[in-house]
Amino acid sequence: MxxxxxxxxxxxxxxxxxxxVVAVNDLNLEVNEGEIVxxxxxxxxxxxxxxxxxxxxxxxxxxxVYFDGKCIVENFPHGKMKKLYKGENAGxxxxxxxxxxxxxxxxxxxxxxxxIRLWKSMTVFDNVLIAKHLKxxxxxxxxxxxxxRKEEQAQREEVLKLLExxxxxxxxxxLATSLPYGKQRRLxxxxxxxxxxxxxxxxxxxAGMNPQETQExxxxxxxxxxxxxxxxxxxxHHMDLVxxxxxxxxxxxxxxxxxxxxxxxIQSNEKVIDAYLGVVDxxxxx
Amino acid sequence: xxxxxNRKSAWIAFVIVLLFLALVIVLDQIIxxxxxxxxxxxxxxxxxxxxxxxxxxxxxxGYTGLFSLGHAGFMLIGAYTYAIxxxxxxxxxxxxxxxxxxxxxxxxxIFSGALxxxxxxxxxxxxxxxxxxxxxxxxxxIGLPVLRLKSDYLAIATLGFAEIIRAVFQWSKLGPVTNxxxxxxxxxxxxxxxxxxxxxxxxxxxxxxxxxxTISITVIVLIVNSTYGRAFKAIRDDEVAAEAMGxxxxxxxxxxxxxxxxxxxxxGATMAxxxxxxxxxxxxxxxxxxxLLMVVLGGIGSISGSVIGAMLFISASEWWLRGLDSGxxxxxxxxxxxxxxxxxxxxxxxxxxxxxxxxxxIMGEKELPDLFRKRKKAPVKEAAE
Numbered sequence: 001m002x003x004x005x006x007x008x009x010x011x012x013x014x015x016x017x018x019x020x021v022v023a024v025n026d027l028n029l030e031v032n033e034g035e036i037v038x039x040x041x042x043x044x045x046x047x048x049x050x051x052x053x054x055x056x057x058x059x060x061x062x063x064x065v066y067f068d069g070k071c072i073v074e075n076f077p078h079g080k081m082k083k084l085y086k087g088e089n090a091g092x093x094x095x096x097x098x099x100x101x102x103x104x105x106x107x108x109x110x111x112x113x114x115x116i117r118l119w120k121s122m123t124v125f126d127n128v129l130i131a132k133h134l135k136x137x138x139x140x141x142x143x144x145x146x147x148x149r150k151e152e153q154a155q156r157e158e159v160l161k162l163l164e165x166x167x168x169x170x171x172x173x174x175l176a177t178s179l180p181y182g183k184q185r186r187l188x189x190x191x192x193x194x195x196x197x198x199x200x201x202x203x204x205x206x207a208g209m210n211p212q213e214t215q216e217x218x219x220x221x222x223x224x225x226x227x228x229x230x231x232x233x234x235x236x237h238h239m240d241l242v243x244x245x246x247x248x249x250x251x252x253x254x255x256x257x258x259x260x261x262x263x264x265x266i267q268s269n270e271k272v273i274d275a276y277l278g279v280v281d282x283x284x285x286x
Numbered sequence: 287x288x289x290x291x292n293r294k295s296a297w298i299a300f301v302i303v304l305l306f307l308a309l310v311i312v313l314d315q316i317i318x319x320x321x322x323x324x325x326x327x328x329x330x331x332x333x334x335x336x337x338x339x340x341x342x343x344x345x346x347x348g349y350t351g352l353f354s355l356g357h358a359g360f361m362l363i364g365a366y367t368y369a370i371x372x373x374x375x376x377x378x379x380x381x382x383x384x385x386x387x388x389x390x391x392x393x394x395x396i397f398s399g400a401l402x403x404x405x406x407x408x409x410x411x412x413x414x415x416x417x418x419x420x421x422x423x424x425x426x427x428i429g430l431p432v433l434r435l436k437s438d439y440l441a442i443a444t445l446g447f448a449e450i451i452r453a454v455f456q457w458s459k460l461g462p463v464t465n466x467x468x469x470x471x472x473x474x475x476x477x478x479x480x481x482x483x484x485x486x487x488x489x490x491x492x493x494x495x496x497x498x499x500t501i502s503i504t505v506i507v508l509i510v511n512s513t514y515g516r517a518f519k520a521i522r523d524d525e526v527a528a529e530a531m532g533x534x535x536x537x538x539x540x541x542x543x544x545x546x547x548x549x550x551x552x553x554g555a556t557m558a559x560x561x562x563x564x565x566x567x568x569x570x571x572x573x574x575x576x577x578l579l580m581v582v583l584g585g586i587g588s589i590s591g592s593v594i595g596a597m598l599f600i601s602a603s604e605w606w607l608r609g610l611d612s613g614x615x616x617x618x619x620x621x622x623x624x625x626x627x628x629x630x631x632x633x634x635x636x637x638x639x640x641x642x643x644x645x646x647x648i649m650g651e652k653e654l655p656d657l658f659r660k661r662k663k664a665p666v667k668e669a670a671e
Binding site: 055100101102103105106110111113117118119120122123126130131132133134136138140143144145146148152155192195244265 | 479505508509512513514516517519520523524526527528529530531532533534537542545651
């Protein structure tokens with residue numbers, strides 16, 4: 001079914017090395033439009049590193065990332081990418097966007113953080129409103145002298161609508177940090193949605209949640225996909241959440257992709273079971 | 287509905303500011319230089335200069351979270367630019383007595399030639415704006431390398447640049463422009479600003495600095511409450527999140543730095559106007575610390591706090607605690623103890639107490655209108671529940 005769909009994200013042969021540690025080893029993955037794709041794996045499997053390469057936080061040692069048909073990250077074994085962009089080989093890489101997080105967000109890739117990063121001194125409403133800043137057309141002067149009143153008004157209305165959808169309207173004037181944990185997660189997702197992304201990246205959205213909150217969140221993520229038509233790539237530990245909502249799952253272990261497929265396949269995959277539960281008897285296995 | 291409420295409170299603020307400006311004009315006429323209350327005018331003049339400097343520093347340190355200590359340098363640029371471009375041609379050669387003045391332009395003279403009295407005002411206004419622009423330009427150039435640094439490193443780098451600026455302005459090779467280490471004087475200053483209304487003259491010596499500060503602070507308030515102000519606050523609260531939400535860090539830090547320096551330049555120009563001299567030696571790093579102190583006293587991240595902090599600081603140091611230096615204080619006559627320098631001792635102790643017990647400053651992160659708003663809101667909420 002996914003053949004006819006447009007490809008949103010493609011990760012090609014990405015390797016990320018920190019000195020001698022290979023955090024991600026030759027990772028390939030694809031995300032198609034409208035899908036919910038999950039990356040799972042035990043602790044230290046390289047999930048977050050993969051995420052950071054995609055969002056432009058790290059420059060990979062090798063590999064390419066395509067987003068929305070454009071090459072956003074490109075590197076080959078012969079050198080650190082950042083140097084190549086700025087040095088004499090700059091011309092050879094001109095087709096790749098320099099992947100700073102803000103540039104990627106402008107292209108339509110928004111993310112949430114594993115350890116919630118809301119703006120602490122601001123209200124729920126302001127938190128979402130600031131995410132609209134990148135959509136503005138005003139410069140400092142027109143903004144200061146309120147030449148952008150219409151745009152500002154429109155953005156405020158959009159934010160109110162968004163808060164209504166995610167169910168945070170009643171707390172919109174409260175400080176972001178005074179919310180309970182589950183609602184802070186929702187707010188973070190709402191903030192990411194305010195940038196009107198094509199692809200939403202969720203870094204362990206259910207981290208630190210109890211089973212009931214997790215269930216609510218699962219429902220919420222499905223709702224978002226239907227309402228906003230965004231594609232979602234998520235990293236998660238909670239198996240029930242992943243199995244419930246994902247269309248496809250990639251499993252990482254020690255930086256390597258060990259399995260991929262629909263949830264039912266993954267559940268019965270032996271390699272995955274080994275990775276998660278440990279091999280029954282090490283000595284007898286080759 | 288929300289919009290209407292905001293507009294209403296904006297109007298109230300506007301009317302209060304107008305009334306305050308009118309009051310300043312009236313005080314300017316009533317109080318004569320020989321009166322004891324003349325100190326009030328001095329405080330208003332100097333206080334408004336420092337208030338503007340503190341608010342512009344707050345825009346950078348309090349709202350954007352960039353700890354910069356280069357303020358005195360940018361004020362120096364402003365003061366010199368203003369002074370150089372308003373010295374009248376008749377006084378130029380006596381001011382530049384050791385050098386051959388290189389810049390022979392006087393804005394008030396040029397414009398008053400064509401437009402009369404209004405031209406003089408226009409010339410002074412242009413010189414003030416140019417002062418801000420020069421400071422902003424230099425801030426841009428310094429910002430390119432310096433804004434890559436964070437927290438204490440940024441503070442040290444900007445502090446260094448401010449000292450370099452001061453040293454360069456005192457350099458004798460630049461004498462034809464800056465008059466070396468000698469002071470600039472005889473330029474358009476507030477004590478000479480008067481309005482002729484059908485025979486009677488209205489003194490504007492306090493009104494002008496207060497007006498410049500009011501306009502500038504209003505603009506800063508507008509910026510802080512705009513979408514850019516929100517972006518600055520986002521950078522202060524969490525840089526990583528701000529960048530992930532599409533805010534270009536380098537660009538927004540630069541905007542904040544340049545804007546802050548522009549108003550520091552304007553404050554410097556106003557200071558030259560009030561003191562009627564401009565000398566590089568006055569703009570030492572100690573001045574930056576004083577301004578920083580006002581910001582901290584008032585509350586980092588509160589504009590009305592910075593204004594209150596500046597006014598309190600100036601009133602205390604120029605007026606209320608004066609007696610500590612000159613023999614008698616609060617009716618106690620003890621020339622043995624209350625002598626030169628004792629004021630600073632008391633002042634330092636007072637500041638230590640404030641910093642120890644009111645760590646968030648006078649206002650914290652609140653603004654003046656917030657204090658009124660909170661009380662009104664509470665009963666409404668109860669009724670709704």
